[in-house]
Amino acid sequence: MTANQSSNANEGPTVKHRHRVEGPEKHIVVFIFSIVLTAIAFAAVAAGGINTAFTIIILLVMAVLQVFVQMGYWMHLKDKGHLMPILFMIGGFFVASTCIVMALFWVWW
Amino acid sequence: MSHAEHVNGELPHEPEKATLEGRNKVLGFWLFLGGEAVLFGTLFATFLALRGQNNEGPTASELFSLPITAAATLILLVSSLTSVFAIQALHRHNIEKLKLWLIVTVALGLGFLGLEIYEFYEYIVHESFNMKTSAFSSAFYTLVGFHGAHVAFGVVWISLLIAQLYRKGLTVVTAPKVYVSAMYWHFIDVVWVFIFSVVYLLGKVG
Structure with missing residues (x-):
């Protein structure tokens, strides 16, 4: 080589x-x-x-x-080799959207 | 010697991923961005819960101006594209173009900040809409101001990296730093997409 x-x-x-x-x-x-x-x-x-x-x-x-x-x-x-970054971002967005749904639920229901 | 340096002393094809340190920096930065997503998520949650509570102060639809929001959006979107061009120049080992595109990115970031400062000044001085006016105003300034603080931090960070590129050139040490700062800048633009949609446009709808 x-x-x-x-x-x-x-x-x-x-x-x-x-x-x-x-x-x-x-x-x-x-x-x-x-x-x-x-x-x-x-x-x-x-x-x-x-x-x-x-x-x-x-x-x-x-x-x-x-x-x-x-x-x-x-x-x-x-791109290839981005499994961990994708998992980090999915994790981040999952917790973020849970916060949003729960805040709206607690305040407005 | 690892594959960090070519036998003929040339910079490797993707210098930001050539060393273990560089790869770890990028991976660690993704973990940080996941945390940032949660941080902004909590601020969005607070804003969405409180955005109707104007306490007899100005409401979102009275306050916001679509042309200013559109201008800020365009500036930030173009700056995200120029930081893509910066990374492409990095991959071509074209340090002059890399520095040029980073300078353009910083200039656009400063333009965005100027527009945001003008917007906040108008709200505070002419609309009597400040941090203490209402739950809506506190949530608005916290969320949008926090994003603005991220832009300000990015402007300082990338400016320092440009200075370092002038001093040390493009190496396997400086390349991951530039790459990671471009990721940060894209993430700021991604957060802004949600801000102009959820704060400004949704505010206009009511």
Whole structure:
């Protein structure tokens, strides 16, 4: 392996191009997707006249979708070898949502 | 010698994951972000429980302005994208571009902070909406202010990392620090997605 590498190094760019470096394209797609989701959420509120419960559902769906895409691509959670980070985040979100549900339950029921 | 350094002294392909220390830093930071999710979850829980209790002070729909929220959202979203570009430059070992994108990220973070300070100033001075006005105001300032404090911390942290990149360059020691700070910055943007949805947009709906 070492001998192979050093012989490649003499041939010039082969070593440098052995690792494929990802381009910005998919991150720009994620960015545009996030902008669109955000615009839908703002438009649903700015337009008014939509049923409140339905607006809340739109807001939550847009927020969760955007968070999923950004954590998957920008924070690399969809890449291999991210089992523990995914478990940490699921654990964190589970406790966080339990807090929210319980606070609402105690205060308003 | 481990695979931390190439035989020809070149930086490895993904320098942030080349050493055990670097990998542990990233893993440990994920554990921290899980804890941060719980911390913000409790603040969201408090806010959602108290957001209707305006104690005859201003209500959310009277107070909030959609254009300012949209501007803040756009600034933070773009800064999240520029920190992705910074990490891509890191993976290409292009330290000049890395520093440039980190500087852009910090500048956008400062822009976001400026907008938030302006917003809070307007509320406190012109709308008489301060920390003690109502349960809603306390919950609002605690949640949104805590997020703003995270942005301020991120701005200072990334600025110090830029200074370190100028002094020490890109190595297997500095690369994990930059990578982890980019994770932190994305997480701040993720929290903001919930803040603009749950605090501002939901506040406008009523």
